[in-house]
Amino acid sequence: MDYTFSERMKNMNGTATREIFKLLGDPSIISFAGGNPAIECLPTERVKEITGDICAAPDFARVLQYGLTAGFPELRELLCKYVESAGITGAKTENVLVISGGQQGIDLALKAFINPGDVILVEDPTYLAFLQLANSYEGVCVGVRANDDGLDLADLEEKIKKHSPKMLYCVPTFSNPTGKTYSAENRKAIAEMTAKYGVIVIEDDPYSKLRFKGEYVPSLKSYDTAGNVIFISSFSKIISPGNRTGVAVADPAVIRKMEIGKQGTDLHTPNLSQMITYEYLRRGYLAPDLEKAVKIYGEKKGAMSEAIRKYMPEEFECTDPDGGLFIWGRLPERIDAAKLLPEAVARKKVAYIQGSVFFADGGGTNYIRLNYSYANVAQIEEGIKRLAELFKEKLA
Ligand SMILES: Cc1ncc(COP(=O)(O)O)c(C=O)c1O
Incomplete structure (x- = not known):
């Protein structure tokens, strides 16, 4: 059959990470590619206990109903309190939508606002699945430069004036792919500028709870006085990605539109998943589990930074994140990280993600994203050593 797929899906292929996930099945490959939480951080015993209790409750049938x-x-009630930890105060249930992971929140926000041809500003580089998703709504992503403080405000304003964008998408805390965090002043300035020009902001926040050093920074949403910021938080990296729960916080009119969009997508997030998240939070399991996870991620990040210092060629530069799951590395420009990836996987048995896929406007061929949460400490040292050998060979 010669299928005529929709225009909007024409340019969509599997994302690089999805394709790379297939490699994780080969146990001899050390993967720095995905964004999986550490297997040892997944709360198997707690979820067994909670699920047992839910199934034994007299109103269990409610879980099996729509x-x-x-x-x-x-859960919605509880989430109003939960988001206070991101500096978002006064949220009411009408400000809150339970979503099937952060990815769905992004999808619903795009569905609610983006018409074909609308410009969406994104930090350059940004979360690659966002670029794919924006593409599927026929939005046009335009990159905004970033610096050590956050978004380059002059560039942001210039691009707002030039493109009249409908939306700005950003990951202000422990960005995927760079691991960088915007300062509080930068967030406040972004909130003010986007409000002034009537630009909707998606603040994507799957990582802020995974801080192993440095100071807490309030969410960009906490500086929103105009109601133009949609805050999306996820439990994937802090409870379980397989449980598919998250929360969107926005003005009630926006939440209502996203809710209608969600009806078309999945009617509702599975009740069992929602109840697991609800009980996990209500029983106070998040704080102690996070404390353990953050310690593990801090150690793994330390092991990766140390191995980079020890083995990588001196031309290799990288970020030094205070949290999250990724280090962002830069090779000399003559190295094409995408072309090198098949060799890294086949010969060195190490996977990373080539940086070019994270750029809206192309470029970035000499960058790589390294995940440190999934591999163990010994694998991190060995994997970086092997990658360094490959890079040194190519640079020689
Ligand atoms: C920046 C960012 N946003 C959203 C997601 C989607 O996560 P989930 O749908 O599991 O919450 C991810 C996953 O890696 C991510 O890195």
Whole structure:
């Protein structure tokens, strides 16, 4: 059959990470490619306990019934308090939508706002699945430069004036792929500027709880006085990605549109997943589990930074994140990280993600993203050593 797929799907292929996930099945490959939480951080015993209790409860049938699109009411209530930890105060249930992971929140925000041809500003580089998703709504992503403080505000304003964008998408805390964090002043300035020009902001926040050093920074949403910021938080990296739960916080009119969009997508997030998240939070399991996870990620990040210092060629530069799951590395420009990846995987048995896929406007061929949460400390040292050998060979 000669399929005529929709225009919007024409340029969409599997994302590089999705394709790379297939490699994780080969146990001899050390993967720095995905964004999986450490297997040892997944709360298997707690979820067994909670699930057992849910199944034994007299109202268990409720879990097997349809639920409300906006989410399990008790969970929505609890999430209003939960987001206070991101500096978002005064959220009411009408500001909150339970989502099937952060990815769905992004999808619903795009669905609610983006018409074909609308410009979406993104930090350059940014989360590659966002670029794919924006493409599927026929949005046009335009990169904004970033510096050590966050977004380059002069560049942001210039691009707003030039393109009249509908939206700005950003990951202000422990960005994927760079691991960098915007300062509080930068967030406030972005909130003010986007409000002034009527630009909707998606603040994507899957990583802020994974801080192993440095000071807490309030969310960009906490500086929103105009109602133009949609805050999206996920439990994937701090409870379980397989449980598919997250929360979107926005003005009630925006939440209502996203809720209608969600009806078309999945009617509601699975009740069992919502109840697991609800009980996990209600029983106070998050704080102690996070403390353990953050310690593990801090150690793994330390092991990767140390191995980079020890083995990588001196031309290799990289970020030094205070949290999250990624280090962003830069090779000399003559190295094409995409071309080198098959050799890294086949010969050195190490996987990374080539940096070019994270850039809206092309370029970035000499960058790589390295994940440090999934491999163990010994694998991190060995994997970086092997990658360094490959890079040194190519640079010689
Ligand atoms: C920046 C960013 N946003 C969103 C997601 C989607 O995560 P989930 O849908 O599991 O919450 C990810 C996953 O890696 C991510 O890195």
